[in-house]
Amino acid sequence: MSRTDTSCRPVTAPRSAALAVLLVLAVLVVPPSEAAAAADDTAERWSGYRIPGNGRASGGWIGAYRVGDTPVYVVTPGRKPNRAGFRPARTTDDLSGRKGATPRETERAAWVLSKYGGYKDPVQAAAVDAAVLHLLAGSAWQLGGVRGAPRVRASGDPATVRRFVRLMLRQSRASAGSYHASVSAGAADVGGVTSVTVRVTDGGGGPVAGLPVSVTSPDGGPSTPAAGPIEAVTGDDGRAQVRLVAPKAGWRTVTAEVRQVPDHRLHVRGPDRKGQAAVAEAGARRTVVASTLAAVRGPQTLTLAADPSLVVVGAPARVVATIGGDGTRRTATASLQGPFASATAVNCAGASAGQVSASVAGDGAYALPSITPSGGGYFAWRVAVDGTETSLPVTACDAPVKVRARSAVSVAAPATAAPFDVISAQVTVTGLPFGGPVDVTTALYGPYATAGEACTGNHREVTQRRPGNGTFSSLSFQVEQSGWYAWLASVPEGDLWLGSTSACGVVGTLTQVL
Known part of the structure; x- marks a missing residue:
């Protein structure tokens, strides 16, 4: 889950080394930016070339002006030169509404100004001037137009300026528009690290290299202070990767702040006096903020x-x-x-x-x-x-x-016997877990005159140690008198079983001595 918020901060670019112009490949210098501060609101020439004047804002100069410390470029070339100053900047993504430049042309011009307009080099400044008018001022002001072409020819290096203009127009077609940042964070275990990837794409969806990124994660609480900020720079694939410690289980918010992002809106400063030229600020950058929730797994x-x-x-x-x-x-x-x-x-x-x-x-x-x-x-x-x-x-x-x-024991007795016979019963033990040993006691009751009297009174018994479940023959008893005899077997309680006693006096447990 991620979300992206944006905030805009116009900035201008500092001065750096001179621009190198190669014969085979023209290289445009993209400067870093710095905070803008205007001492007053009147413009002065900053970087470019003198060209013939024509009484309009398009004459006398091709390149950048400066209002305070902020580079600016003319966007209404047909008006009078601005000598009275400018109002505060306002942002727009559709400069001329229905009558002029389209929103797409507006964002392309904004991209050129933001990307290249803040660098003080006369060739590059003249190219930015020509590219902005090509996009915003109508067909006459295009690179090959009746008004645009003579201005470029009057510059100090028209061939290089034209090459730069074409490069800027081609790049703005591919990259202009709102830049986007996204954050993805892998799951981590407490005490490990959260791997964070920040991806930045331009208006055409392509990767953006070289943008500074700060990643933080406010985990909350005095014992788990916010992690970061960790600084990184996007690579050629538009990605920056960092690792954050994961001290606390739960969902953590990971926030990435991407700085120096080219603005897709024009920062236009209208004239203080009606009829004079308006300008657009160069080097305006914004900060894109994106965040996501990352899981940190803790023990249960x-x-x-x-x-x-x-x-x-x-x-x-x-x-x-x-x-x-x-x-x-x-x-x-x-x-x-x-x-x-x-x-x-x-x-x-x-x-x-x-x-x-x-x-x-x-x-x-x-x-x-x-x-x-x-x-x-x-x-x-x-x-x-x-x-x-x-x-x-x-x-x-x-x-x-x-x-x-629950143990169980049963007896199978001989049905009949003769006086003075030696007899035994079959005893069956079941229900013992894991076997025995177990001591099984077999008792013989009698004699009785009738079977209904069985299982009371005098009896004889023997105890045998058995290994566990199974059927065995009890020890023998001698029966000397005629009558009814009853058999009864019992298993004592053990650690893993309950004791049990067989049925007595029922069919199968009685022996009649005749």
Whole structure:
């Protein structure tokens, strides 16, 4: 996101080394500018050539005048010479309205004056004079016109002046108009740097080289003072690149101020006395200001708490994530990692018992959707919070959870036996996570006269250590008397499972001794 604002400050160019005129390629000198200050409002000849007078402003001189310290050029050549002075300058982008120069011709003349008019060299000043009248004063004043051509011929170096005029006209056709600046800034992490690129284009969209640029970024707050200004100059591609420190997370405004930009408007000074000539100021430059928002990513905070930390298989488990970030809506994803056989083995790599997600925004504690584990074991919550344009993603692995399984045990007894037989039952254990070991107790109740009396009173029992889930034969019991006998098996509670007892006195758990 960027925006461009402009402000205008008319300036004039300082004097520098003399202009070099090459036989093969004419080189125009583009001066830097300096602040204009007028001592009075009368004009005097500044740089150019004497030519024959004609009683009008176009006669006697081809080149630049000076009002105070500001170079000026005649824009109404058919009027009387100005001897009374000038009014303050006004800006315009359409000099003559419907009757004369078009807005396009006006901005081209403004570009020539701004770009080349502030340099004190007689050849260049005469060329600027001729180019401005070519664009603003009508066909008679064009370079080959009945009034324009004799003025150029009367200059001290007509061939070079004509060559310069053609060059100025060609360049103004390509480049005149409002210059534009844009700023782009890359994302950065706190403690890093923001890469900033400033691009300047002329009225034709072409790159502009050699313009000074200042880049600043007011981060705000006494602990994070404004960054910059950092000075740069646009290169041949019209770009200037700088790097700003990024001390604070969030959106930062990056502002570029491009100076010495040729103005696309004429700065016209009308005459104090009616009928006398008006002039346009040379060397008027403006400052273009462009800005953009740049993202600086900072760390987020994330802490986890299991709610609850102990559950039984079939019950829901959830995690409460306390998140601190930039307040932007984003997604938090939670997974219940495991199961593991011991608390020391817990980690957040490998398989999980499920994954859920929820949207989060402002800072605070968020109870994320629950997950129902299907087996016992030790687990850990892993939560990942997405990054945003101004915050880095964050992940935490914490909040251990112990899930206790539900063990189950069943008995398959022989249906009949004879007195003094030695008998055993088949015992099946299920639901133990990660195996055992587990001590399984098998009890034999009886004898009873009827099956309905089973599972009470006298009994005998044995305990066997088993490695875990599975079916095995219990230790044997000798049955000496006739009647009904009932079998019952039990599994004690363990660290990761609940204890269980088999059904007793039902079909399959009774043995009749005949």
